[in-house]
Amino acid sequence: MNRRVGKKLSRRLVTAALIGDAARVRALLRAGADPGRANREGTTPLYQASVHGDTAVVELLLAAGAGPDAESGHGSEGLPLCGAACWGHTDTVRALLAAGADPSLREDGGTGLTPLEWAERGAHAETAAVLRAARGAGA
Template identity: 40%
Template sequence: MTAKPPTPADLALSDAVGRGDADAARAALRAGADRERCDGQGRTPLLLAALADRVAVAEVLVGAGADVNAQDARDDSTWLVTGVTGSVAMMRTLLPGGPDVTLTNRFGGVSVVPASERGHVAYVRAVLAETDIDVDHVNRLGWTALLEAVVLGDGGRAHQDVVAALLAAGADPALSDGDGVTARAHAERRGFEAVADLLRRAESQGGEGPRAGGGGR
């Protein structure tokens, strides 16, 4: 079945998202734009707004009832994208829409996993504090957010703070990857002494890590 061609209002909404124009997005919706119309990759206007971090436009779409959980051809949802971009503002904009924090990306990870890999400290702190996301979720690679922060991180300050935030939120330092290697063992192998020290202290305290220092939630 051939998809219906976009209406002028649909095109106006797409243009508004691309430009980050919230007023134009609001006008397009009033004119009858389909807030769930997908592009060739299955991406809704809200998902495109999240990818470009168009927060004001996203606020309009969420307020209009746009689906925050719709997933595209790559299994990305608006919520999952925030873990990649690290946008705390977008994350908070989506919360009123009732995002499903258990949705997984094509690697089987929830949003805190890619955020930890990328060293998005403020996002990791915020998503752990403001949602009930599973801090010990295991993706298809057999890695938790804690393991990704070590295995795919650089051991620098941002990843140290991510590790501290995950531990403070109750992440289990004893969980190992598919080969039985823990985050601490990975940190030691890679010479990430500051990270390894955080994990050693967490293990000695029965899994309760130190609070991440500095910055906001």
């Protein structure tokens, strides 16, 4: 696949993940879209799906090889697990953890908040409990 086509597929994949179009995500992955490739703005499809709590799309992207700990964006985004935790998307948090996301990672290159800190700031008790359990299991 040439570079131009790859960029176009990546841009479309990020958009499909943003709007939660699982059928389109599947089709783009079959067409060769890289599940870990960010768009021009640095946004990854996995981050888009995670921050919107679209667990089905998150699972598709993870199964296709998206890295659960790949940071997204240029300062205003972050880790998929942090994005899901910030908004209390507990099922998405569980899917990311099951795929190996590290609950202890800090976003912004290690200087930002952890997923647990995001969940607590948003008063998402169930999400915070899942993250505490995951941190305890990894300790």
